[in-house]
Amino acid sequence: MSAELLASTAPGHDGTLVLTLSNPGMRNALHPDMYAAGIEAIDSADRDPSIRAIVLTGADNFFCAGGNLNRLLENRAKDPSVQAQSIDLLGEWITALRESRKPVIAAVEGAAAGAGFSLALACDLIVAAEDAKFVMSYARVALTPDGGGSWFLARELPRQLATEVLLEAKPISATRLYDTGVVNRVVKPGTARDAALAWADELAQLSPNATARIKSLVGAAPEQPLAAHLTAERDSFVASLMHRDGLEGISAFLDKRKPDYS
Structure with missing residues (x-):
């Protein structure tokens, strides 16, 4: 083989x-x-x-x-x-x-x-x-x-x-x-x-959108100056908040239920 x-x-x-x-x-x-x-x-x-x-x-x-x-x-x-x-x-x-x-x-x-x-x-x-x-x-x-x-x-x-x-x-x-x-x-x-x-x-239970963005932030961090990284974090946070997963995650937490990121 x-x-x-x-x-x-x-x-x-x-x-x-x-x-x-x-x-x-x-x-x-x-x-x-x-x-x-x-x-x-x-x-x-x-x-x-x-x-x-x-x-x-x-x-x-x-x-x-x-x-x-x-x-x-x-x-x-x-x-x-x-x-x-x-x-x-x-x-x-x-x-x-x-x-x-x-x-x-x-x-x-x-x-x-x-x-x-x-x-x-x-x-x-x-x-x-x-x-x-x-x-x-x-x-x-x-x-x-x-x-x-x-x-x-x-x-x-x-x-x-x-x-x-x-x-x-x-x-x-x-x-x-x-x-x-x-x-x-x-x-x-x-x-x-x-x-x-x-x-x-x-x-797998986490938001796929947030997971991908966190991976990207961690990967970029060692090569980025703090100021640039703070900007990247800001943009990622806002995009995540406006994403459908952001609505589901916050709503599930407030409703004390398991989120569904399907």
Whole structure:
């Protein structure tokens, strides 16, 4: 069987798109076919109002081993543009995950290595098994990060720790990343997917309009001066108030009932 990205909905979780990294026998190592499928899946989910959240996970209780080193060796015999195009496609998928209007939750079992770690970092939220490991393994094989790995870590960890993770290329535990705030929730082994789906169900009850706007504000904040961000917050608040979800949310709160954002 070949590497593929499986898209499905789990029974009882119709509002959540589940994207499963699958590469049997290769610990779900990545392939450009996965990137293309991922871009298409995110685009489709963003256009589908019935999808309220996305969960990214790996098959067979393992998230992702990152790139396939044998394929990388094969690419050394080809024009460098071949590898560059592959990394660009990965970058498009990373960007799609980051900029999706829907909340994206990574459910990590086993390990997230190399670009697999980058994929998890591109998600809005991370649920990880307590025995899961995360590793930027590039330096171990004389390579450098792709998929935004160094970008995410440099922004989410102290500089010294980000440098340690990238240079030493040693696994860092889910619990340590939880302590730094990179991982949101640590759960018992074998339960990360279910925990992520349960969280997705909670997020699905929120206003899709407000959710998308909050994601946009959080994404823009690190690069924006305060004055510009205050303006963006003002415009988003007013637009949300005037949106139909704003009327429903306020009315439901005052009426002491559950809002219906259908």
